[in-house]
Amino acid sequence: MTDGTEGSRHRARSPRMARDERRAQVLHIAQGLFSSEGFHHVSMDDIADRAEVSKPVLYRHFPSKLDLYLAVVDQCGSDLLAAVEVAVAPLEAGPVHRGAGRDVIAAIVRAYIDFVDVAGESSTLLFESDVTHDDDVRARVEHASLEAARRISAVLAQVTGLAPAASDTLAVSLIAMAQGAATHRLRSTPVADAGLTAELVTQLAWGGVAGLVRPDFVYEEA
Numbered sequence: 592m593t594d595g596t597e598g599s600r601h602r603a604r605s606p607r608m609a610r611d612e613r614r615a616q617v618l619h620i621a622q623g624l625f626s627s628e629g630f631h632h633v634s635m636d637d638i639a640d641r642a643e644v645s646k647p648v649l650y651r652h653f654p655s656k657l658d659l660y661l662a663v664v665d666q667c668g669s670d671l672l673a674a675v676e677v678a679v680a681p682l683e684a685g686p687v688h689r690g691a692g693r694d695v696i697a698a699i700v701r702a703y704i705d706f707v708d709v710a711g712e713s714s715t716l717l718f719e720s721d722v723t724h725d726d727d728v729r730a731r732v733e734h735a736s737l738e739a740a741r742r743i744s745a746v747l748a749q750v751t752g753l754a755p756a757a758s759d760t761l762a763v764s765l766i767a768m769a770q771g772a773a774t775h776r777l778r779s780t781p782v783a784d785a786g787l788t789a790e791l792v793t794q795l796a797w798g799g800v801a802g803l804v805r806p807d808f809v810y811e812e813a
Contacts, residue, residue, distance in 0.1 A: 614652050617642050622663045626712040630722045667716050668735025671706050675739045678702040679746045692750035697793040703769035704785050707777050752805035
């Protein structure tokens with residue numbers, strides 16, 4: 592990190608930004624630091640120095656380090672939910688046809704792989720957060736994953752005919768599988784092909800889900 596004098600020089604040269612632009616810049620820098628160092632090893636001084644702003648400016652945007660961390664988590668969560676929404680939306684637009692179940696599983700798996708590809712290590716702020724000692728904080732960190740599970744459960748209920756409780760279990764299990772594969776791929780060398788990874792996980796997941804489809808479930812015929 593820079594010393595105080597050098598940091599002051601950097602901040603003095605930092606261009607003026609609109610409030611929203613400055614906030615977005617700080618969020619981006621904090622996301623990188625929290626992802627690589629963890630919440631407890633990053634200080635507001637570190638973030639201010641890297642963003643080339645004074646601490647008073649930083650605190651005007653975010654009253655505390657925890658507020659800043661949760662804002663970063665919320666942004667990552669919004670990105671994840673957007674990816675899941677794109678995956679499940681087509682099924683909800685029309686009748687459920689035979690084969691739609693496998694298609695939606697493939698789309699969900701690919702959504703997680705693509706999200707981790709874009710987010711990189713920042714995805715760990717949702718999946719492996721080191722700030723879970725407080726119930727309220729843990730609930731906030733886990734919000735996106737729980738909301739994704741709710742959306743996926745509703746879609747799985749449509750393609751399997753299973754009761755909500757059973758669909759909830761399937762959704763959580765599918766998320767764990769997709770999330771684990773996506774994170775493993777991120778950290779593997781060489782990086783496995785995204786399409787092949789998605790297909791392997793889809794085959795594994797659909798092989799199990801298909802066996803649970805209610806025998807009396809009626810699909811719309813195309």
